[in-house]
Amino acid sequence: MNVLLDNLALFREGFLGTLYLTAVSAVLALVLGVVIAGFRVSPVPPLRIFGTLWVTLLRNTPLTLLFLVAFFVVPKVLFPGVNSFLLAVCACGFYTSAFVAEAVRSGINTVPMGQAEAARAIGMTFTQTMRIVVLPQATRTVVPPLSSIFIALTKNTAIAGAFDNVDLFNVQKTLSNDGYEIAWIFLWITIGYLVITYAINGLFRLLENRLEVAR
Amino acid sequence: MSASVLFDAPGPRARARNLILSVVGTLAFLGLFFWIGIRLNDKGQFAGELWDIFNYAGIRENILDALLSTLKVFAMAGVLSLVFAVILCVARLSDHKPIRWVATVFIDLFRSIPLLITIYALWVGIVGDFTPMWALVVGLTVYNGCVQAEVLRAGINAVPKGQAEAAYALGLRKTQVNASILFPQAVRSMLPTIISQLVVTLKDTSLGFMVLYPELLYSARLIANNTPVGGVYPIVQTVIVFGAIYIALCLALAWLANWIEQRGRKSKAGITPAAGAKELKEVAAAGTADLAAAAPAGTADIRKE
Numbered sequence: 001m002n003v004l005l006d007n008l009a010l011f012r013e014g015f016l017g018t019l020y021l022t023a024v025s026a027v028l029a030l031v032l033g034v035v036i037a038g039f040r041v042s043p044v045p046p047l048r049i050f051g052t053l054w055v056t057l058l059r060n061t062p063l064t065l066l067f068l069v070a071f072f073v074v075p076k077v078l079f080p081g082v083n084s085f086l087l088a089v090c091a092c093g094f095y096t097s098a099f100v101a102e103a104v105r106s107g108i109n110t111v112p113m114g115q116a117e118a119a120r121a122i123g124m125t126f127t128q129t130m131r132i133v134v135l136p137q138a139t140r141t142v143v144p145p146l147s148s149i150f151i152a153l154t155k156n157t158a159i160a161g162a163f164d165n166v167d168l169f170n171v172q173k174t175l176s177n178d179g180y181e182i183a184w185i186f187l188w189i190t191i192g193y194l195v196i197t198y199a200i201n202g203l204f205r206l207l208e209n210r211l212e213v214a215r
Numbered sequence: 216m217s218a219s220v221l222f223d224a225p226g227p228r229a230r231a232r233n234l235i236l237s238v239v240g241t242l243a244f245l246g247l248f249f250w251i252g253i254r255l256n257d258k259g260q261f262a263g264e265l266w267d268i269f270n271y272a273g274i275r276e277n278i279l280d281a282l283l284s285t286l287k288v289f290a291m292a293g294v295l296s297l298v299f300a301v302i303l304c305v306a307r308l309s310d311h312k313p314i315r316w317v318a319t320v321f322i323d324l325f326r327s328i329p330l331l332i333t334i335y336a337l338w339v340g341i342v343g344d345f346t347p348m349w350a351l352v353v354g355l356t357v358y359n360g361c362v363q364a365e366v367l368r369a370g371i372n373a374v375p376k377g378q379a380e381a382a383y384a385l386g387l388r389k390t391q392v393n394a395s396i397l398f399p400q401a402v403r404s405m406l407p408t409i410i411s412q413l414v415v416t417l418k419d420t421s422l423g424f425m426v427l428y429p430e431l432l433y434s435a436r437l438i439a440n441n442t443p444v445g446g447v448y449p450i451v452q453t454v455i456v457f458g459a460i461y462i463a464l465c466l467a468l469a470w471l472a473n474w475i476e477q478r479g480r481k482s483k484a485g486i487t488p489a490a491g492a493k494e495l496k497e498v499a500a501a502g503t504a505d506l507a508a509a510a511p512a513g514t515a516d517i518r519k520e
Binding site: 041042043044045046047050056057059060061062063064065068069072073076077078113116117120125126129130134151154155156157158159162169172176182183186189190193194197198 | 220221222223225229233236237240241244251254255258260327328329330331332335336339340341414418419420421422424425432435436439450451454457458461462465466469
């Protein structure tokens with residue numbers, strides 16, 4: 001108990017760090033993922049190839065390797081002096097975007113064929129078909145997998161903590177160095193992660209229910 | 216819906232536009248690569264000597280050793296997690312309320328804790344003395360065991376009810392029904408998902424890097440930091456080599472999953488993965504994804520049918 005009360009400020013900083021990192025990378029992953037999914041079904045062949053490459057490469061690389069690239073190759077070689085938060089957001093966001101893209105693509109596949117055919121028949125272009133007809137209908141099937149993907153993202157941000165980014169996992173390192181009882185530190189950190197993951201779970205349940213009504 | 220449904224067959228104008236877009240896009244990409252290339256060249260990362268380190272027998276042995284230790288951990292964690300998953304799944308579907316309850320809480324808890332924290336907690340010695348290797352193996356086993364248990368549960372729920380009823384009617388006991396009727400069918404319909412989760416296990420062995428277990432990523436870091444060639448550290452080269460190894464391993468496993476799925480689709484015997492099972496597969500494919508949301512939804516679907 002003492003560990004938490006003594007270091008409340010540090011824990012708060014770590015908790016907010018994790019929350020912030022998760023939120024920003026989730027937004028990045030969502031935007032990129034939808035765009036990449038669009039690329040994968042687009043009429044322009046190079047875009048399709050690019051989308052496939054992106055998903056295959058990122059889905060089969062361990063996130064730790066991506067972090068290694070982000071934290072040791074990018075600052076040293078490409079952009080010197082980028083702050084660690086931005087690098088962590090890029091690593092987490094890019095990695096997760098591949099999974100979002102796959103979820104969105106399978107969601108697109110569940111929309112009945114007649115919908116797109118009808119959209120084409122009334123003269124919509126590809127972008128219009130996607131934006132107005134297909135993607136809104138795909139949302140319903142995409143929501144449950146998205147919730148799992150974002151929960152996984154929350155858990156993956158712990159790796160950023162190991163790379164000296166301020167978050168809950170990083171708090172644990174600082175406090176163990178200060179000589180507090182390790183078991184208690186881990187207990188509080190775990191609770192911090194549980195709060196975030198259960199909040200995401202609840203949020204998406206809510207969203208799912210609302211979409212269910214809308215049908 | 217196949218991609219071609221989403222757009223008309225391109226006419227002359229669309230073809231011309233696509234061509235222009237393709238050329239511009241490709242040029243933009245080439246430009247980006249060119250720029251990265253220039254930056255890398257400025258830092259001397261393109262010197263041919265940097266690649267020479269991979270010609271040394273010592274480095275090659277290092278890589279091979281690292282690959283073997285990664286595969287060793289993966290093999291142990293893979294097998295143990297499947298065994299653990301069967302135990303957890305049986306407990307989760309048990310007729311006794313306390314056992315069911317304990318299994319549910321355990322699965323929910325360890326699926327929600329970041330794997331890195333589980334491994335780290337084992338390593339720093341909260342519940343006993345673990346070497347880095349065992350911390351990694353046990354952490355991976357607990358986490359992936361929980362995920363695989365949910366996958367198996369979804370598979371068992373997807374087996375038509377009549378199967379178990381018929382088995383009971385023949386006078387088989389609970390253990391016999393589970394072992395000879397339910398589990399074989401569940402495993403069969405869930406095999407692609409199980410293998411996708413094994414790919415995740417393989418990728419997660421790279422967390423051993425954090426607890427100083429000498430697996431692939433750790434040795435990549437070691438090689439990149441300890442063999443400077445003319446004052447330049449071969450980081451880019453090592454990342455390319457080790458990234459290629461990881462991607463090759465994962466793609467091989469993913470290919471196996473695909474092959475099994477296609478084989479299963481061809482043979483008509485046995486049950487086909489139900490709607491819920493399919494949804495679960497998407498999720499399990501989603502990296503270290505949590506099945507919490509999908510599993511109840513999937514099983515509910517199956518009950519409705």
